[in-house]
Amino acid sequence: MTMPVFHTFTDGKSLLSSNVRPDIVFLDIQMPELSGIDVGNILHNKYPDAIIIVITSFMDYLDDAMRFNVFRYISKPIDKDRLFRNMQDAVTAYNNRSSTLYVKCGSDYKLINQHDIIMVEASLKQTIIYTTNGNFRTYQSFSEIKEKLAHNYFYQCHRSFVINLNYVVSHNSHNIYLNSNLSADVAARKYSDFKEHYAAYVNSHV
Template sequence: MFYIVICEDDILQRELLAGYLARIFKYLELEYELIEFSSGEELLSNYPDNIDILFLDIQMDKLTGMNTARKIREFDSNVEIVFTTAIIDYIHEGYEVRAYRYLLKPLDYNCILKHTNTCINDLMDKKDTIVIKDRLQTAIIQINDILYIEVLRKEITIYTKEDKYIFKISMKSVEGTLVKKRFFRCHKSYLINLRKVNSLREKESVVIINNAEIPVSRYNLKSLKINLAHILGDILC
C-alpha cells in the first residue's frame, strides 16, 4: 500500500492529478490511498502519518508550496516531495527541501506515469540495507539513512541523521556498493550521498549535508557538479 497526498488549491488541477494517479496505480496494479488538501495550512494542520509521495503545488495563496515543504522537512525527512508548477523559477530551491521532481503544468499523463513509477521504485530501494562488519561488530544500516562516510587511517565513520558508526575497515570495502546508489567520492576522505546534499559552495570547495561542511577536492569538483546537475535535471519534467 502506498500513501499519496495531493496539496493543490486549484480544484480542477487537483481533480486532474487525482484522475491520473487512479489510472497509474491501476496500470501498475498497486494499491494506494489518496488524501487531498487545498492549502499548505490545511496540510500542515492535518498532516497524515507515513506519507510516501506528496504532490505539492508551489504557487498557492498565503503559504506557498515551497514554504510548506520547508516546514514539512522540519519533522518529516522521508516523504518524497513532487512539486507541480507552471514556472521553473523555484527549481534552484529544490536542494533545500530535497525535492524529488518538478512536474510542469499543464500536467501530462505520460510524464506523471514515468516519474511516479520511478518514485515507487526508489521508495522500494529505500528499504535497501548494507551489512557492515569488522572484527568487533556487525551493523545493518539502511542505505538511504547514510548522509556521508569519512575515512581516517584504517577506520571509517558512517554518519546518519541520528547516529554514527565506526568500523575498522577500508573505504573501498563499502564504496563499490554505494556508488551504485548515488554516492560520490568527493574527496579522498569522504564518500557522500548525493541525494542528501543541501548545497555546494563552489568557491570554498565544500558541500553542505545536514549542516556539516564536507571538503571537495579540486580534482573531483567538476565531476561532483555534473553528478549534482544530473540529479537536478532528473527532477524536472
C-alpha cells in the same frame, strides 16, 4: 510486502505541519494560504528525496516548479491513463532510490538512514560511518560504501572522505568542517571543484 499509506490534506500548510515524511507528493498550484510552488520548495528543502508531482491548470509555473526538481507536471483536466502512468513512474523512481544502508558492523548488521550520515572515512582496514545517531565501524570497503551513497548531497572531497553537504559548517583549502565537531581533509586538486559543487547545492536549496 509493505503496503503504501496514503495521506490527504486540504491545503499545503496542513501537510507541512503534520509529522508525515512523504515519499511521493501530489500538489495543486492553487491552494489556500500557501501555493503549490511554495509548498514544493519547502518540501524539497526538508525532504530532498521526496518525489513531487504537480497537477494544475496553470502551465506558466513550470519554471518555478523546476526549482524543486518537479518529477512530473500534469495539466488539468486529468487524463486517467496519463495519471496512472506517471504514478507508476514515480513508484519505480522511488524504488530505485535506496535511502538506507545495510552495513555489517562486527557480528551485527545495521540499517543506517543515508540522510543521517554526516561523513564516511576510510581508516586503515575499516570504514567509519559518522551519523547524527553515532558512529559505525565496518570492514566493508570504503569504495563499497561509497557506491551505495546514491544521493546528490554526498561529495568525495578526498580519497579517504565522503561528506554530506547538508552538514557542512565551514571550509578552507585544507579542511571541511561539519556538524558534530567533525572535519574532513580536502585534496588540493579538488578544493575548487568542491566550492563549485557546494555553491550549486546551496543555491538549489535557497
